[in-house]
Amino acid sequence: MSISIVRTVAGLREQINEWRHAGYRLGLVPTMGALHEGHLSLVRLAKEHADKTVVTLFVNPKQFNRPDDLAAYPRSEADDAGKLAGVGADLLFAPEPEEMYPEGFSTTVSVAGVSEGLCGAFRPGHFDGVATVVAKLLLQSQPDVAVFGEKDFQQLAVIRRLVADLNIPVSIVGGATVREDDGLAMSSRNLRLTANGRTIASRLSDALFGAAQQISSGEGPDAAIARAKAEILAAGFSEVEYLELRDAGTLAPVTRPGRPARLLAAAWLDGVRLIDNVPVGYSSGVPR
Template structure:
């Protein structure tokens, strides 16, 4: 049995208004489809904490930096609905582009500071697209809680900042990265890796974890990052767009005794891979 697909915003709002009148807690899991176990872990977390759960599916054109990447993004709506069926969600909301960006749409949501670095520096405009569509999805679903994966760490911090700054009545829940058996962080884009590249890709999380352990043990950060770039290159992964140690919350240079995060973005087989891991704070 497939999850119930809702395409009309009016229909969704009738349902959410009834749920809210009944005092039920509504959770939402925003996605762009092509679902995998990482997405399903977010849905399970939402099901455990909420009375009603909505999964949204919208491939947002405004967060892509090239038309080619947008066109290549996998669209698997019916398969996604089948995958979600056993989890018992209340709605798979699949709005078309005209509902999200109707003619004359002229509003963009932008979060400064946290978006200026890392992904933001390499994908200009990407986070404006994310912030805009997330704000609209929160308004469309009227959810009490929203669930995001930690794999997209910078995106998670962006959404938290957005909600805090705009005083939006939704709690943001971050959920741990789900990894394949070889350690690679699950991503819809992984489907585009060749068999050979998929085997090479395991070197990315291995190198990242080794670097985090070395930094946590007190090794020189610059030396570790240089060695990690060399390790990735030796395994056919590159170019490396960035590998940086940052403050976990602000994504600025790390501060003493504050949580730290090691983040990476690199190319393999024409696919852009991102990942991050926690690093113990410096003394």
């Protein structure tokens, strides 16, 4: 089993136009490759909402604020194509950087508010790069539905705001975070961990789930967060970049029980930046 691969916007639109004329509903799953079960779960989710599913593979240089991080990002197109064929994706769009950003390209899409703080504070320009490439992919493919993972929760919020503000006619669906057996959120960056780092990495999710439970049970967020940070560092992480409680809808900081919230974190291990987030549930101002 194989999957069709196109590398130009013209080729992508030619196939999409055929599907549109046939009356098919279209789903889109943007990725940067090095696919794992988390990505494949998004493809399966897209197939539930659409007749034909396009997956994009593009390591977007505009969302990397460190050249070494871009260079080290894993790339495995042939393996990715095989995995996508196995889950029934219909088309892989894998453009070169010059196709996405031809000579003279000078437009940047910037989303304020939800892009500020958290990853936005530590990765200057990152969400401008995300918003720009996602806007392009949505305009190039014009899908009915596009699926993004909740693991990158702030990114999902940025994309929802982008689509709402620019009146892009697409439904954005968030896919639940897929985890390894020990709780570590699946990520392409996990491939860069040492064997010892991989055994430590799951302590990030352990600390987050523990703090979320404590906050949901009525403990003050500050105390629970401080304890979680200490646990992460004691496990062997070199730095906790942030660990914050934010409103699940607006990403505004949360200091007391109220609306459903999200506990989000970024931490460094083995020179690899890992991110994760877990829900914190409240009902009518009373923790649950």
